[in-house]
Amino acid sequence: MNADIVYVKDLKKKYGNIEALRGISFNVRKGEIFGIVGPNGAGKTTTLRIIATLVKPTSGTVKVFGLDVVKHRSKVRKFIGYLPEDAGVYDRLTGWENLLFFAKLYFKDSKEVERAVEYGAKIAGLGDRIHDRTETYSKGMKRRLLLAKTLMLKPKLALLDEPTSGLDVFAAVEVRRLIKEYAKELNTTIILSSHNMLEVEYLCNRVALINNGIIVDIGSPKELKEKYNASNLEEAFVNAIRGSKK
Amino acid sequence: MSKINVIMWKEFTDIIRDYKTIIATVLLPLIVLPLLGLTNFVLTKQQPPIIVVVDDDHSKGVIGNETISSSDIAYMLAYYVNATGRAVAYQANSMNDSFHSYPYFDIVLVIKKGFIENLTSFNRIAYLSKIQRVGSAKANEASLIVEWVKNWVSDYVASKKIKIIAHEAGIHVNPDSIKKPIDFEKVQYVAPTGEKKTLLDELRAQTARLLMFALFFIAPPIVTFISDSIIGERERKTIEMLLTAPLSKTELLLGKVFATTILGMLAAIADIAGLLIYFYLLYMSYGLMTLMVDPSLLGVHALMVFMTSLLTSSLVLPFIVRTKTIRSAQIVSSAVMSIATIVFFMSLFVEIPNLPLIIRIPLYFIPFTHCALVIYNYMYGYTLNLSIHLVITIISSLVLIVIAHKVFDEERILIGPSR
Secondary structure: OOOEEEEEEEEEEEEOOEEEEEEEEEEEEOOOEEEEEOOOOOOHHHHHHHHOOOOOOOEEEEEEOOEEOOOOHHHHHHHEEEEOOOOOOOOOOEHHHHHHHHHHHHOOOHHHHHHHHHHHHHHHOOHHHHHOEHHHOOHHHHHHHHHHHHHHOOOOEEEEEOOOOOOOHHHHHHHHHHHHHHHHHHOOEEEEEEOOHHHHHHHOOEEEEEEOOEEEEEEOHHHHHHHOOOOOHHHHHHHHHHHHHO | OHHHHHHHHHHHHHHHOOHHHHHHHHHHHHHHHHHHHHHHHHHHHHOOOEEEEEEOOOOEEEEOOEEEEHHHHHHHHHHHHHHHOOOEEEEEOOHHHHHHHOOOOOEEEEEOOOHHHHHHOOOOOOOEEEEEOOOOOOHHHHHHHHHHHHHHHHHHHHHHHHHHHHHHHOOOOOHHHHHOOOOOOOOOEEOOOOOEEOHHHHHHHHHHHHHHHHHHHHHHHHHHHHHHHHHHHHHOOOHHHHHHOOOOHHHHHHHHHHHHHHHHHHHHHHHHHHHHHHHHHHHHHHOOOOOOOOHHHHHHHHHHHHHHHHHHHHHHHHHHOOOOOHHHHHHHHHHHHHHHHHHHHHHHHOOHHHOOHHHHHHHHOOHHHHHHHHHHHHHHOOHHHHHHHHHHHHHHHHHHHHHHHHHOOHHHHHHOOOO
């Protein structure tokens, strides 16, 4: 347990009468890209929000770097970088100013701020457009900027909720490449959620298959494909769900 | 403090680049109100009221040893009207002539047949006939000028008659003691404490009263900015990243409140500057001095603009952080604006400290009342009361911010009360 970056045990979350999570458990190891895969409404975003300290669990335990996310919210926040699924940017600020704003919230030292923003601008890869107001950006450019904002902070744990959501094929490929390169370069632990099985298969070391608030199975894409006798992760997921219903 | 500054920087940059909002809240009042006054000033000068004096009497009479004719009276009336500089008078020979030559008249004054005979008698009244055009915006002002001029001429003739009677009676008479046996001495201005004050103090008090009302202008931009600042973050989907940043709720709320307060102050100062220019131009148009602005009054007012801004945003904040949509935020904002309007409009006409206790006590529970009372007490130089109301305003703001902090629930902001 001590080697785990993220430890989740019997996590439950209820919104009124709706059970979003019904007792899920998993752990994420240092340096791995861990995928949470499932259809819409499966509980992926709720899981990430709880790890990100935004939402309180109804019951269960969630620890990040050994710190309880409810008791030590402020400390946990210093370790994490979070990219929400449908996040927006400040439209009247330039791309550079968007990065600067968040860098100033995370770092006190002006040199650290400057370094982070320059690194973010490099990750975003927007060239001179980084100095344009983001209201002029395409959806893909905004998503790249948001990803850059998350990664420029060099978090020990990056939480990426549907990082390629709503992007066209080219933009999605570019974002995936960025995530893979970043994880390799900095050996950062990443948890990403997606309902795109191809994306998860390409990026993740291990995957949790989640449906209706329950984790159906966990394993590497290769293990899951073998276990469910499937040619790809999508098929493995379908077989796993069918199996869990029997 | 540094993270509060970062939030403020972002809020400033964001709003200053929102040209439409800036124009609507800051520039528009600064342009529209003076423009309103300027229009009044220019058009008043361009279109003075037109008064036509018609002599239908064409006769002469004698008062004492002085011969007076109806044409003299017509000349005097026209002369005095022109002498005011605020209306133009013409003389005409007949009613038909006046309607034909001056179709845009505002008032026609007719010296009727028999006027001089009545004027020179000692037991009859000489009547002028006043014909006023309907639908004329200037007719009321023309009527006022005619009234003054009629009084001047009437006064002149009355003095002559009194002197004749006194001469006949062989007594020395001051005509004023007969015409106005009772009059006011020079007005003495005093404070409620009995301390002597001057006309300037009275003008300053009137200005302070106007500035108390002007605090009303603060509420609308503040509630708009603060609602957008919190609810807008959610609607633009930027709140989630902000909430995961290493930033305390206090830093986030204070950053937004201070930024809103300063922006609201700018808007309010523009409003107040516009209002003062408007009144100055009114003074230029009508010559009625009703304002007296001094640096200390402006200083107190600037302080109260800041405090009212802070109070308004603090008052809205606990509701806004619990509100899910812009629409419900607007309902809360409208309620706060209505309360501010009632209090500040009331302070223009009502002396709150002199109201019966049963009305005053509920008013004291409305924090805006204390903002108005700070200026009221400054007006009369009640330093202790001023300080008490200022402290109440500060404490109210702080308590409301603490309440907002307590009820601020990140999960509720993200997801809503239930799903």
